[in-house]
Amino acid sequence: MPFIKFSKVERRRISLFFVCLLFAVGAWMFFALSNRYVYQVQTLVHYVNFPDNKAFHSLQSDTIDLQVEGTGWQLLFSKLRINPQSVNVDLEKLKTQTFINLSDQLTTINKQFESAQKVVNVRPDTLYFDFSSRAVKKIPIRLNYDIRFENHYGISDTVQISPSYVTVTGPLNELEKIDYWYTDTLKLKNINSNLSSKIALQKPLKANINIYPKLVDLRLMVDEYTEKVMDVPIVLLNNNEFRNVKLLPDKVKITFLTTLSNYSNIERGDFEVSADLNNWKSKGYVQLPLVVSKFPEFCKLVKIEPQNIDFIIQK
Numbered sequence: 581m582p583f584i585k586f587s588k589v590e591r592r593r594i595s596l597f598f599v600c601l602l603f604a605v606g607a608w609m610f611f612a613l614s615n616r617y618v619y620q621v622q623t624l625v626h627y628v629n630f631p632d633n634k635a636f637h638s639l640q641s642d643t644i645d646l647q648v649e650g651t652g653w654q655l656l657f658s659k660l661r662i663n664p665q666s667v668n669v670d671l672e673k674l675k676t677q678t679f680i681n682l683s684d685q686l687t688t689i690n691k692q693f694e695s696a697q698k699v700v701n702v703r704p705d706t707l708y709f710d711f712s713s714r715a716v717k718k719i720p721i722r723l724n725y726d727i728r729f730e731n732h733y734g735i736s737d738t739v740q741i742s743p744s745y746v747t748v749t750g751p752l753n754e755l756e757k758i759d760y761w762y763t764d765t766l767k768l769k770n771i772n773s774n775l776s777s778k779i780a781l782q783k784p785l786k787a788n789i790n791i792y793p794k795l796v797d798l799r800l801m802v803d804e805y806t807e808k809v810m811d812v813p814i815v816l817l818n819n820n821e822f823r824n825v826k827l828l829p830d831k832v833k834i835t836f837l838t839t840l841s842n843y844s845n846i847e848r849g850d851f852e853v854s855a856d857l858n859n860w861k862s863k864g865y866v867q868l869p870l871v872v873s874k875f876p877e878f879c880k881l882v883k884i885e886p887q888n889i890d891f892i893i894q895k
Contacts, residue, residue: 647699741798803841804839806839810834816857851872
């Protein structure tokens with residue numbers, strides 16, 4: 581198949597044609613994107629000016645659709661948004677009514693957007709709420725953590741949180757479901773010393789729940805752990821029928837980890853190991869399994885030897 585050969589002038593004219601075509605398309609796109617259009621954006625609702633002495637529950641989703649008038653450029657980039665900004669909705673009128681008309685707040689909503697954008701409509705236009713008596717409850721705070729310590733290190737004392745309680749306000753039926761309030765997750769690595777910091781509490785999952793305070797002081801005691809072995813006498817339970825039951829052996833060897841600072845303070849009285857004679861009387865066990873029924877805080881059990889014992893009953 582023969583190739584078409586163009587002269588130098590013809591090649592220049594063809595190049596000029598495509599340059600003009602690209603320029604024309606670019607100009608058309610520029611002017612088209614500069615025109616104003618109405619497009620739709622979904623955004624989160626953030627409530628402000630809560631009514632006093634009332635607990636409310638929104639009867640619709642926490643997102644609304646905004647019809648926004650803007651340029652084609654804004655329409656193009658709005659499709660690239662990952663997290664659209666939230667819109668503040670004023671709840672002051674809930675003092676006298678059970679709904680909020682968003683059309684009445686278009687001016688306020690528009691002030692939250694760029695001056696080149698204009699919200700012309702909101703869907704849904706009206707937000708409805710269910711009300712109940714507002715209750716107050718003090719709830720203990722628990723630390724939510726994911727801490728990785730250096731080898732042989734760990735928490736050595738009770739986690740200190742100040743204040744230790746959070747004041748929660750909201751509907752009584754919601755507060756009755758809450759037993760603890762957790763902090764945000766504290767994530768740390770290679771820890772080998774004490775920690776002191778401020779940490780935020782988890783945000784309420786529902787808009788009609790409020791908490792105070794939102795930040796607490798945290799103190800975490802960290803120490804190195806070491807191994808210790810102790811012989812502890814075995815306590816026999818449920819021996820009401822026999823004068824004498826001999827345990828073989830009558831002591832158990834407990835291997836555990838404890839902190840260096842507490843090593844010398846650990847005594848036999850901090851432990852209790854028991855064997856239940858009912859395991860023989862009602863279950864027919866020929867050996868009695870041992871149960872550690874008392875163990876000091878911030879120690880870690882490694883093993884007990886033996887785990888089962890023989891016994892001789894003298895009638």
